[in-house]
Amino acid sequence: MGNKLLVACDVHLLKAPDGSYWCDAIYKYNFWKRYLDVFQSIRVAGRCKEVKTINPKWLRVDGPRVEIFEIPFYQGPKQLLFKYMQIQKCLKNVDEGCDAALMRMPSQTAYMVFKHLSKKIPKAGEIVYDPSDDAKRKDQSFIMSILNRRISNQLKQFCRTVNGVSYVTEYSIQKNYPSVAALKGESKEFFESYYSTITLSDDAFTSSRIYNNISHMKIALSSVAMESDRKGEKILIRAVKIARQKGFDITAVIIGDGSKRVEFEKYAKNEGVDEFITFTGLLPSSDDVREQLLKSDIYMFPTQAEGLPRGILEAMAVGMPVLSTPVGGIPEIIEKDYLFSPFDAEAFANKICYLIENPNELNDMSMKNFERAKSFSNNKLQKKRNEFYQKLRNLSNKEEQKCTF
Secondary structure, eight states: OOOEEEEEEEEEEEEESSSEEEEEEEEOOOGHHHTTTTTTTEEEEEEEEEESOOOOEEEEEOOOTTEEEEEEEOOOOHHHHHHHHHHHHHHGGGTTTEEEEEEEEEEEEHHHHTSSSOOSSOOOEEEOOOHHHHHHHHSOOHHHHHHHHHHHHHHHHTTTTTSEESSSSHHHHHHHOHHHHHHHOOOSEEEEEEEESSSGGGGOOOOOOOOOSSSSSEEEEEEEESSSSTHHHHHHHHHHHHHHTOOEEEEEEHHHHHHHHHHHHHHHHHOOOOGGGEEOOOOSSSHHHHHHHTSSSSEEOOOOBBBBBHHHHHHTTTOOOOOOOOOGGGTTSSSSSGGGOTTTHHHHHHHHHHHHHHHHHHHHHHHHHHHGGGGBBHHHHHHHHHHHHHHHHHHHHHHHHHOOO
16 A cells, blocks of 8 residues: 555635636645655545636646545535534545545644544644634634634644644744643654744745835735734734824735735725725735735734744745734744734834834844744755654554554
């Protein structure tokens, strides 16, 4: 039997009439190559719906050595409840023919897959953000607050059950969700690691920047999927308004798209700053995102819940100063002087105005951020990933050997 890895994640699969699979962010075919460096093939389990046409901005998901396991599509707790029994029936054979399983968590989809896995199959998880930050959000309903606490509890149980756990942070998320290896000690059966799941290729890096006399500042925020207020788009808009009221020439570009985009555009208009804020929509490639970052002066990310955000790392790789919030793993890479409450637009605006008047500090931020970003280059991260995946594969080989006797 070949080594096949089951990967369960929150990808939203879009199945075209020709049988090809697509998504609108992150999980393009190249993403799976990190697993294919160690495993012979993978099966991707994700919620899927059929579409009649392919948007040219979408990303192809499937390809050689990558097969798809379709889970009935749902969006939100109501649809999940309505389709729950259908999903449970579908998942009964999700790991058939697979030698190991990896769940990208937290994810309700991945957790349901996890609960259907055979006890014999080795299991691991990649923890990409801390859901306890979501549970603390002030803008959510009572029901969502309960659901987010439930997701947090599920993740604690998951980490204390599976063989291997890797985190996107060095220490932040681990404190709330310890692994078996952390609780009982590292072994061949139970192991832990940390690495970013984000890949920064060599061409993602430029250089640090030099700021002199600044008469105008352009702020960038990349949100990818605008499906909630979590990334802080409204806080950015409000900060632009406050800074402009103080007499500073501030504009902004917001990169990404989603169901909330129209609401954010209306909010900018209501705040009287719509002419100073550009919404790019979903950009087709990382090169296009990088082009927007290179045209901007500072990166602002007032997020309410994160692991280690791609947008911040991409901004650091092009030498951008960054303002963000003290959630998830962000304090591991951004100094506390540049972290503010995700709801405090005034604090963000005041810091932006201060930095315009103190360009030497911007120069220092740029240099430090660019140097930190180098530790997230793909060459360095892939070595740590491969070591983690190889430990999981070694366990699958042991299980296979048991079955031959």
